[in-house]
Every structure is written in structure tokens, then in C-alpha cells.
Amino acid sequence: MYTNFGTVFIFVIIGIILVAFPLLLQRILAPSRKTPDKLTTYECGEDAVGGAWIQFNIRFYVVALIFIIFDVEVILLFPWAVVYKELGLFAFVEMMIFLAILSVGLIYIWRKGDLDWVKYSVPYGRGRYKKLKIVPKQVPAVVAEIGDRGSTIVDVTTS
Amino acid sequence: MDLIDFIIICIKVVLVFAATMLAVMGMIYAERRISAFIQNRLGPNRVGPKGLFQPLADGLKFLMKEDIIPTAVNKPLYLLAPAMLLIPALMTFAVIPFGSSLTLFGRQISLQVANINIGVLYILALTSVGVYGIVLAGWSSNSKYPLLGGLRSSAQLISYELSMGLAIVAIVLMTGSLRLNDIVSSQQGHLFSWYVFKQPLAFLIFLIAVYAETNRLPFDLAEAEQELVGGYHTEYSSMKFAMFFMAEYANMITAAAFTVTLFFGGWDIPFVDEAAMGNWGALLSGIAFILKTAFFLFLYIWVRWTFPRFRYDQLMNLGWKVMLPLALLNIFITGGILTIIS
Numbered sequence: 490m491y492t493n494f495g496t497v498f499i500f501v502i503i504g505i506i507l508v509a510f511p512l513l514l515q516r517i518l519a520p521s522r523k524t525p526d527k528l529t530t531y532e533c534g535e536d537a538v539g540g541a542w543i544q545f546n547i548r549f550y551v552v553a554l555i556f557i558i559f560d561v562e563v564i565l566l567f568p569w570a571v572v573y574k575e576l577g578l579f580a581f582v583e584m585m586i587f588l589a590i591l592s593v594g595l596i597y598i599w600r601k602g603d604l605d606w607v608k609y610s611v612p613y614g615r616g617r618y619k620k621l622k623i624v625p626k627q628v629p630a631v632v633a634e635i636g637d638r639g640s641t642i643v644d645v646t647t648s
Numbered sequence: 649m650d651l652i653d654f655i656i657i658c659i660k661v662v663l664v665f666a667a668t669m670l671a672v673m674g675m676i677y678a679e680r681r682i683s684a685f686i687q688n689r690l691g692p693n694r695v696g697p698k699g700l701f702q703p704l705a706d707g708l709k710f711l712m713k714e715d716i717i718p719t720a721v722n723k724p725l726y727l728l729a730p731a732m733l734l735i736p737a738l739m740t741f742a743v744i745p746f747g748s749s750l751t752l753f754g755r756q757i758s759l760q761v762a763n764i765n766i767g768v769l770y771i772l773a774l775t776s777v778g779v780y781g782i783v784l785a786g787w788s789s790n791s792k793y794p795l796l797g798g799l800r801s802s803a804q805l806i807s808y809e810l811s812m813g814l815a816i817v818a819i820v821l822m823t824g825s826l827r828l829n830d831i832v833s834s835q836q837g838h839l840f841s842w843y844v845f846k847q848p849l850a851f852l853i854f855l856i857a858v859y860a861e862t863n864r865l866p867f868d869l870a871e872a873e874q875e876l877v878g879g880y881h882t883e884y885s886s887m888k889f890a891m892f893f894m895a896e897y898a899n900m901i902t903a904a905a906f907t908v909t910l911f912f913g914g915w916d917i918p919f920v921d922e923a924a925m926g927n928w929g930a931l932l933s934g935i936a937f938i939l940k941t942a943f944f945l946f947l948y949i950w951v952r953w954t955f956p957r958f959r960y961d962q963l964m965n966l967g968w969k970v971m972l973p974l975a976l977l978n979i980f981i982t983g984g985i986l987t988i989i990s
Contacts, residue, residue: 492657496762497770499661500742504735507665508891515711515887528719530791531882540720541795542787549803552964556806559972563813566979567769570820573983574990581987588976595972604968606961 551603562591652755660761661742668741671945672897673703679949686953706890713886718791721883725788730884730891733781736774737898743767744905745829747915747934748922759915759934760829767828768816771906772809775861778899779805782870782880785892789883797879800960801870804860807967808867812857814975815850818982819843819910832914839918844911849978851911853971858903860967863896865952869960904944905937912940 530537566584573580598604602618677692677700684691692699717726744767747759764770779802786798820826822843823834835842844851860867871879881892908914915933916922922929958966 492653493762493764496657496661497739497742497764499658500739500761501735503661503665504738505731507669507738508731508734511711511887511890515713515715519712519886520714522714523716527716530718530720530789531877532792533877537720537791541790541792543795545795545799549799552803552807555968556810559810560806560813563810563817566814566817567820567826570817571824571826573821573986574824577990578987581983584983585980588980592976599969604964606964 548606555598555603558594559591562587656755656757657761660757664741664746664761665738668738668898668901671901672894673707675897675901675945676703676706676893678945679952682946682949683953686950710887710890715886715888718789718883720790722788722790725784726883729781729785729788730888730895731781732784733778733895734891734898736777736781737895737902740771740774740899740902741905743770743828744902744909745832745914746905746937748930750927750930752927758829759930763827763829766826768820768826768831771902772813772816775899776809778895781895785884786880789880791883793877793882794880797870797876797882800876801863801880804863804867804869804963804967807964808857808860808971811853811967811971811975812861814972814979815847815854815857816910818847818850818975818978821979821982821986822846828909828914832909832916835913836916837918842911842913842916842918847911847978847982849974850982853975853978854910855907856966856971858907859948859951860963862899862903862948864900864948866955866958867963868952868957869963872957900945900948901941904941904948907944908937908940 530541532538565587569580569584605618680702681691681699692702695701695705717723742761743764745758745760745763749756749758751757782801782805783798786794786796786801789795819831823831825831825834831843839845859865863870870876871881873879876882881889884892915937917932917936920929920932922933925932
């Protein structure tokens with residue numbers, strides 16, 4: 490058993506060598522003629538405007554949060570699946586109760602509209618995104634992912 | 649364990665690495681040739697016979713190019729990202745059994761590098777580590793396109809990882825083991841003991857999820873070149889770019905091998921008892937494994953050059969609203985049927 494993980498360790502070492510060796514070889518072989526223009530950030534040939542370390546869309550964060558909840562569930566399911574045949578009906582009923590509770594969570598975020606990627610286009614979103622409405626606005630220079638349609642989203646109940 | 653065992657293990661590790669690298673080169677060549685044939689072109693045919701040495705020429709070119717690290721990047725993470733992506737991609741193959749056991753000089757040698765008892769979890773864990781490589785590459789580049797590519801890719805990977813894991817749970821339910829060897833041996837016998845026939849829904853979910861996990865079309869939004877230039881590796885050049893490229897293909901190869909192991913009996917040839925045939929059986933089983941994997945690799949290329957790309961909201965809808973409930977339903981059905989049978 491430990492031998493097998495030892496083998497995996499040999500695999501790691503060879504993997505690291507396989508990554509490091511070509512990089513080293515390239516360092517020796519490849520030319521290095523750097524100019525300030527070469528070292529600029531790529532932005533379609535223009536000078537880059539601002540950095541990229543900005544606030545990105547919160548939707549990615551929501552997806553990550555939902556993922557964590559369900560990933561824990563998947564992790565719990567694996568040991569259950571291994572011993573399933575020994576435990577029989579008891580294991581089935583118990584896990585189905587657990588899955589039912591989680592399914593309620595899934596239905597909740599589904600109804601609330603957190604699973605919709607486009608939250609404001611057709612009938613102004615669902616669930617908690619019902620209040621969102623498109624308001625035309627001046628496009629800022631740096632926009633992440635959504636704002637580039639010449640509009641922005643505001644909460645009509647607060648503004 | 650004595651010295652000879654250690655030498656055998658080392659030989660196996662080196663052989664598997666060599667085979668993976670060779671397969672990566674073969675895939676790059678096959679991708680370009682097959683895509684050319686699909687589009688009624690010739691593809692690379694100048695370097696070597698039928699252009700077979702094209703990947704070598706590509707590799708040499710990558711090696712000779714200047715490595716440009718933009719001044720705006722976060723350097724430690726920028727350098728770490730390709731390694732974070734490539735090393736797990738190469739390591740995944742360690743647990744996949746690629747043949748029955750060989751008997752040489754009175755020693756039984758199983759055609760698998762590491763027969764660990766959590767093989768399935770090992771592969772799932774390593775594919776998750778790959779996400780870090782993509783996120784780090786996207787963020788550390790400090791450029792707009794890589795950031796968007798990295799974000800999109802990470803959201804996509806985590807969404808489809810769930811369905812993939814749940815599809816595998818159904819297989820584990822039927823096998824009662826996380827060891828890949830046990831999964832293969834439980835599929836031996838006749839053709840219909842393969843899990844693709846017992847778990848068709850799990851297979852469909854798994855296949856779609858694997859395409860999303862390897863960032864291939866129709867799910868290659870991370871590097872959608874028409875909108876994101878190069879996605880998360882826009883700022884990488886020369887050998888570091890080659891590493892992203894190699895990692896993508898290495899991931900595809902292990903994903904294909906993993907699909908074969910889980911659903912198509914691994915190295916099993918239906919109606920044939922490989923163990924009774926001795927070394928010839930081992931050889932045949934190895935060939936069967938390679939052929940099955942090659943088919944799935946061909947399927948990757950075929951799909952890529954035939955289907956259009958998904959839109960991002962369609963991708964998220966498919967992942968969360970279709971595949972996840974279906975995968976949960978599949979576990980429910982599998983568990984129910986197993987309880988009724990026993």
C-alpha cells in the first residue's frame with residue numbers, strides 16, 4: 490500500500506523534472522533581446538489601459554459558493570457508495586434523506602434565480618433578480634464581462 | 649520489496665511517461681491532420697513522411713523562441729501556473745490500469761504503475777488541482793483577456809466537476825470499491841457487463857462533463873479565440889505556452905483512458921479470458937486498452953471540428969439545471985435498484 494504511494498511520489502519527481510528541464514534548456518538555447526515594448530501587456534496592439542486586478546462579476550463568486558456546498562455532498566457520497574452493499578436499505582434511506590435536504594437547497598437557489606447566468610435580459614430576471622432593470626449609461630473604460638453592452642444594472646427599488 | 653521490484657517500478661514509470669508524451673505528440677499531429685481532412689485541406693505534410701515529425705518541429709521551435717515575461721505580471725504565480733497545470737495532468741496516468749498482469753522470469757508484473765485503493769479519488773483530486781493552474785495563470789498575467797478566460801474556465805470546471813463526481817458515484821455504488829483495478833475486473837465477462845450498458849445515463853453525463861473539464865469544444869469558452877484571444881494563456885510565450893498546450897492534451901489522454909476504465913471495461917476484451925492466456929493475454933489486453941482510448945481521443949477531435957461552441961449562459965444552464973439533477977436522479981435510481989436486488 491505505501492509502496493504504491495511511493496510510486497506516485499516517483500511520478501511527481503519525474504513530472505517536476507519534465508517541467509523544469511525544457512524550461513532550463515530553453516533558457517540556454519533561446520535568444521533574449523528584450524525591449525520595453527515587448528514586455529508590455531497584450532491588449533490588441535494598443536497600450537494597455539489600467540490593470541486587470543479589478544472587481545470582477547459577483548456571479549462567479551455565487552457559483553463558487555454553490556459549488557462548495559455540493560462538492561461536500563459529493564465527497565460524502567463516495568465513502569457511502571463504497572460500503573453501500575454491506576449496509577443495504579438503511580444506507581439507502583439515510584442518504585436519500587440527505588439528498589432530499591440538499592435538493593431542497595438546489596430548488597431554493599434555482600427559484601431565487603442564482604442559477605440563471607443572464608439575470609436581467611428577458612422578463613427582467615426571476616427570483617431575487619426581479620428588481621433588476623437595464624438603465625442606459627456611459628460605458629466606462631474598463632468593464633468586466635457584462636457592462637460592455639452600453640448599459641448598467643441598477644436596483645430600481647433603491648435608486 | 650527488493651531492488652528488482654524497485655527497478656520494475658522505475659521502468660514502468662518511465663515507460664508510462666514516455667507513452668504519455670508520445671501520445672501527446674501523436675494527438676497534436678492527429679488533431680491537425682484530421683481537422684484538415686474534415687475541412688477538405690491537407691494539413692501538415694512536409695516535415696518527415698506524411699508530416700509525422702511536425703510535433704517535433706513544433707517542440708523545437710517552442711524551445712528556440714524568446715521567453716517574454718511582461719513587466720506587469722505577478723512573477724511567482726505567473727511562473728508557477730504552467731507547472732501547476734502540467735504536473736497534475738501528467739501524474740493522473742499513474743493509477744490507470746492499462747493491461748492485465750504479465751509474467752516475466754517468474755515475477756508477476758501488473759500493467760499499472762500504482763494500484764492505490766483510492767484511485768478514483770486520486771484522479772478527481774488531481775483534476776481539481778488543475779483548476780488552480782488556470783486561475784493562477786489568468787489572474788497573475790494582469791491582463792484583461794487572461795483574467796476573463798481564467799474566471800470563465802474556473803466557473804465552468806467547478807460546475808461540471810460536480811456532475812462528473814456524481815456520475816462516478818453511481819459506478820462506485822455498483823462496484824463497492826474506489827480501486828480502478830476492481831472497477832475493471834467487475835466489468836469482465838461478456839460485453840454487457842461493461843458499465844456503459846448498465847449505467848447509460850451516468851456515461852452520458854460523464855462524457856459531457858469530461859469535455860467541459862478538458863476545456864474542449866463545445867465547451868472551450870476559456871480560450872474562445874474569437875472573443876478572448878488566447879484565454880488564460882494569452883500572456884505566455886515559448887516553452888511556457890507549450891506547457892499549457894501539452895497539459896491540455898495530456899488531460900485529454902487521461903480523460904479518455906479514465907472513460908475507458910470506468911465505462912468500457914478498461915483493458916477487458918469481451919468473451920476472452922485474458923488471465924488464462926498468459927503473456928499473450930496481457931499483450932492483447934494492452935492493445936485493446938490503447939485502441940479503446942484511441943477511439944475516445946478521435947471522438948474529441950471529431951467533436952471539436954464538427955460542433956459549434958456553447959454560449960456561456962447555455963453552458964451554465966446545462967451544467968446546473970440539467971446535468972446536476974440528472975446525476976442526482978441517477979444515484980437515486982441506481983441505489984434503489986441495488987437495494988431491491990439485494
